[in-house]
Amino acid sequence: MNVQARRMSASRTDDDAFEALFTSEYARVVRIANRVLADSHEAEDVAQEVFIDFHRLHSATADYAPAWLHRAAAHASLNRLRGARRRQKRELAQALEEGDKTLDPQKQAELAEDRRRLREALGRLSPKPAAVLVLRASGLSYAEVAQALGVGIGQIGTLLRRAEETLRKEVTRGTSS
Amino acid sequence: MxxxxxxxxxxxxxxxxxxxxxxxxxxxxxxxxxxxxxxxxxxxxxxxxxxxxxxxxxxxRSQPALVRFPALRPVTRPAFALVAAVLVGAIAVVAFAFSGLLFKPSTVKPVPVTIADVQALSQLSEYGTVSWTKQPDLHVVTSAADAAAVAGFPAPVASGLPKGVSTTITYAAMPQAQATFTFSAAKAAAAAARHGKTAPKLPAGMDGATMTVTVGPAIGEVYGNLNAPTGTKADGSSTVNDINLPQLVLAKSAAPTATSTQVSVTTLENFILSQPGISPELSNAVKAIGDPSTTLLIPVPVQYATATTVTVQGVDGVALGDNTGVGSGVVWLKNSYVYVVAGSVKQSDAINIANNLK
Structure with missing residues (x-):
């Protein structure tokens, strides 16, 4: 096989690996972003950006690929959460969540307001505590959260508890200010 | 629980x-x-x-970049990104050293780079041929004394390491290496054609001009038990707790120097910054630097890291932070040596280690 043929073969292998990675992880990456943004369309935008960034810079065969994607999804969506432009749209989407329609209008409004405050507070947390909360809430196991954040699995419980406490304080601070 | x-x-x-x-x-x-x-x-x-x-x-934009991260696990990426940043810095140094003057940096400054910038700069390597006068010769050794014997100066000694950083150190050392790059108008035209672009207009006198770059000697110290066996679960996969990756990397290197002929620094600067893909941010940052012949540019990948200027051991340094929050590093230049402290540590810890490095 000449050099050009080898390069083409390597390129095909890489593309195949990327497609396989995309197929196996896309839904989960969307889920992480959706957990932060509460907007499935915006979550898909974030997920696609994350995959594009990954593909440009990394090989899909890298064993860290899923962990990279999970962490990037958390950080990218948290960054977007901090953007003021889309807040209004997000709040509207939250208010219309299917599961809340059984509540009376007063309760719906209160719940929507609590969710808005929580996400605002989440956006003010440092990257690591915010990411650990989001990844765990998105259904990742302790081991997967540990891999995504590059920390030992034994630290996850403590990180989670601290992050929850910090978030609670941040919500309270946001409410009282 | x-x-x-x-x-x-x-x-x-x-x-x-x-x-x-x-x-x-x-x-x-x-x-x-x-x-x-x-x-x-x-x-x-x-x-x-x-x-x-x-x-x-x-x-x-989903097409793979020409320059990709090697298959490293996430924990190693901050350290890798910093090392890569310094290497790309060397490319920038090489480029800006093509000045007809001796390039000898005495300070460091951060400049923002994007992936497109790195790609554009990497294309420059296709505009000529490289020949090594002294090949790079990396030695992995077991003691500071062995590293010092290779490099010709004592290995840096760190103190005040944060709790949890392994005391197991692997040393690597490299004697001085030297390469000469010869620009070629024909090669530049061929490279442009391969990329489907018009041949770049080389400044007058650049065809056949040579540039000799000297790097090292250098010593690197990697903290962490890299040889520890990795734990495995019942299914054969490795466990997260047993990641045996470097927690901290220290490096000391003689500052790179370069000599060249035929083209002025201003001409070359304009040529490099006019390459397709160079961002206005990088271009403006470089142009804002007064004397590129005495400044080692530390490229900061804008999507992945942030940089601040700090004082380290009484001189200006660049503190780099990984945007993902898991790594940081410091680069500074003092007494003709470039120093790097990088790893999965807090930025305050990295600066503290840097200030206490002997």
């Missing part, structure tokens, strides 16, 4: 059963966790994976 059933066993569970204080704390923690989980709950997003894949396949 709140959401990990496996943790609610044994002595801890027994203690919780009989301790009112811990029960109250547990209740409070469980309450926080429960309310946060409820408020973060969202309807499941329904995705069409095939459609999404087709969308991003059509996106030109």
């Amino acid at each position: 709140v959401d990990d059933p496996d943790a609610k066993v044994g002595a801890d569970a027994a203690h919780l059963e009989g301790c009112a204080d811990c029960q109250a704390r547990f209740k409070s923690i469980a309450g926080d966790a429960s309310s946060i989980a409820t408020l973060l709950a969202v309807p499941e997003a329904e995705v069409d994976v095939a459609k999404a894949y087709a969308q991003i396949s059509r996106e030109p």
Whole structure:
């Protein structure tokens, strides 16, 4: 096989690996972003950006690929959460969540307001505590959260508890200010 | 313990059963966790994976970059990114050293770079040929004394390491290396043609001009037991707890120097910054630097890291932070040596180590 043929073969292998990675992880990456943004369309935008960034810079065969994607999804969506432009749209989407329609209008409004405050507070947390909360809430196991954040699995419980406490304080601070 | 059933066993569970204080704390923690989980709950997003894949396949930006990260695990990336940044810095140094003057940096300054910038700069290597006068010759050794023997100067000694950083050190050392790059108008035209672009207009006198770059000697110290066996689970996969990756990297290198002929620094600067793909941010940052012949540029990948200027050991340094929050580093230049401290440590710890490095 000449050099050009080898390069083409390597390129095909890489593309195949990327497609396989995309197929196996896309839904989960969307889920992480959706957990932060509460907007499935915006979550898909974030997920696609994350995959594009990954593909440009990394090989899909890298064993860290899923962990990279999970962490990037958390950080990218948290960054977007901090953007003021889309807040209004997000709040509207939250208010219309299917599961809340059984509540009376007063309760719906209160719940929507609590969710808005929580996400605002989440956006003010440092990257690591915010990411650990989001990844765990998105259904990742302790081991997967540990891999995504590059920390030992034994630290996850403590990180989670601290992050929850910090978030609670941040919500309270946001409410009282 | 709140959401990990496996943790609610044994002595801890027994203690919780009989301790009112811990029960109250547990209740409070469980309450926080429960309310946060409820408020973060969202309807499941329904995705069409095939459609999404087709969308991003059509996106030109999804094509792999010419320069990609090697297959390293996430924990190593901050350190790798910093080392890579310094290497790319060397490329920039090489480029800006093509000045007809001796290039000898005495300070460091950060400049923002994008992936497109790195690609554009990497194309410059196709505009000529490289020949090594002294090949790079990396030695991995077991002691500071052996590293010093290779490099010709003592290995740096760190103190004030944060708790948890391994005391196991692997040393690597390299004697001085030297390469000469010869610009070629024909090669530049051929490279442009390969990329489907018009041949760049080389400044007058550049064809056949040579540039000799000297790097090192250098010593690197990697903290962490790299040879520890990796743990495995029953299914054969490695366990996260047993990641045996470097926690900290220290490096000391003689500052790179370069000599060249035929082309002025201003001409070359304009030529490099006019390459397709160079961002206005990088271009403006470089132009804002007064004397490129005495400044080692530290490229900061804008998507992945942030940089601030700090004072280290009485001189200006560049503190780099990984945007993901898991790594940081410091680069400074003092007495003709470039120093790097980088790893999965807090930036304040990296600066503290840098200030105490002997």
